[in-house]
Amino acid sequence: MSRLPVSASKRALSSSSSENGQDFGPAQKKICKDRETVKPRAAATIVGGRRPAVGPTKAPISRPVRAGGAATVAVGPSRGVLKQTVASTVPKAGVGGATKRQPWDLKGKVSDMEGKVRNFQTKIKSVNQENEVLKDTVVQSHTKVVEMEKTLARQRNQISEYEKELQALLGVRDKLEKVSGDKSLLEKELSNLEGKYKVMETLRDSQETELQTLKMKLSVQESALARLQTTLTNTEEEVSRLKDTVVQQKDELHAGEMERRRLHNTIQELKGNIRVFCRVRPLVEGGLSKHIQLPASDNKTITLAKTEESHTGKTSDTQKNYNFNFDRVFGPQASQHEVFEEISLLVQSALDGYNVCCFAYGQTGSGKTYTMEGSEYDDYRGVIPRAVKQIFRAAEKLGAQGWEFTFTASFVEIYNETLRDLLFTGKASKRPEHEIRKSTNNEVTITNLTYQKVSSEDQVLGLIMLANQNRSTAQTAQNDRSSRSHSVFQLDIEGVNVGRDVKCKSTLCLVDLAGSERMLKSQSQGERFKEMTAINGSLSNLGIVISALANKESYVPYRNSKLTYLLQGCLGGNSKTLMFVNIAPEPDSFGETLNSLRFASKVNDCVIGTASANRK
């Protein structure tokens, strides 16, 4: 039998049956009573929280169970209950069929059939009731489903909101993590800063202590300063007095300096504006040969003694003496220092504004270069380096009196009447030619020559070395060239005393002449002859010029040789001249020595006019 809800016709059948209640009698009433009692029993089943033991109830009843709740429980009476109810209403004998009707017992059979019909009707009723209950349950369940869907939708909305919130919270968490990272960094920094702060505090404390100490010192020094200021005021007054004195003394000093120059010059004039010193070189093995005699008591005389053998042998050998007097004669033992002492006064004159010329004359190997240049070792330095040293030292001292000096150096060689710049540093192929020029104010200059400004002794010594290199290069090309050429070192000196408006200008000229030995014309040829002619010409012209100056002749043949032309400014009226005559002591040099001494003696006899300083 179907448990689906009973169709309307069946329900009508059932209700009609019910309306015709008399068909069922008390049994029908019992069923109705049962229906009233069903609900409380179903409710009792709910209390247990378990599905009621209704037995084979199928889909229509069981579906609402999914929702759980009271609807599921209010299923209505179980079939067991119904069966029990029906069974109790049907008389056992008729229904059970235990007793088989006789074929003829039609009445009995009808009665059984009626009993069966009643049973079925009761069942139908019960099912209908059950269906009603189920319908209610379905409606309730549906309502609940709708509510639950709404709830579900709300909850979904809520969940999505929660999810959004969660997303937002995740962002917050990231930020929080970052902030916590920053925080730990800041904490570290803070701890560093705290450490530094502590150090600073310690430092501050120590500095405060130091400050206190300094304040104390300051107050002590302030009182000292006050005392010093008083002293300073007194000292300033004293200084001002002293300054006046210094100015006065400077004036006196300047006057004294001018007086010194005047007296110095007077002494030089008294000594003669041209002086001749004789210097005798030692023999190679040391000492002196017999033919040269230097009286011990006197350092101004030299005697050349010549022994002439008797030709006949009957008479004894005769000795002929040649005596010469000079301003000074230096023996073979004389040191470079001793020699320079004698001419240092002349060097001083150069700074005072007088032209000074110093030259060495003598045969080859007699010691001219040794006298003028010497060697690089201090004790053996010659006239040129010593003069330079003296000049720079004296200039420095005069600086304290307001003098300022400028120095210009040049170094020239005269070989075969040709000029050669010994300070030239360019290529040999580009060596320029030189000419001597005389300006309108009688100043002699050489074209294309190196005029080097110098301000120290070392600088000049460097130039002398350069000149020697240039000379030795030429020497390699021609043997003994240096012996056959004149070398002229010139230092132009310009001084100015700005405060006193005084100027001076002079030239110190130091000359190493070519060897003066004479050669027989028959012995010299070609270049040698030319050289000899040039040397002899220039040296003899030097003698002629000095002699002309001494005799105050109207014409002085300066231009007859390059040497005298170049030395024009340093010879004559406005200059002081010193000549070294160098002597070789070997007996075989006797002739040349005699010639040299004779030449020097002539020069020594000359008195060249009175020198006047080049002052403006």
Ligand SMILES: Nc1ncnc2c1ncn2[C@@H]1O[C@H](COP(=O)(O)OP(=O)(O)OP(=O)(O)O)[C@@H](O)[C@H]1O
């Ligand atoms: N007074 C002296 N004391 C010691 N040695 C000297 C003296 N004079 C010269 N001599 C030495 O004699 C040698 C020749 O001297 P020096 O070269 O100066 O002669 P010189 O006249 O310049 O010759 P030259 O004309 O060839 O240049 C050198 O070795 C030098 O050192």
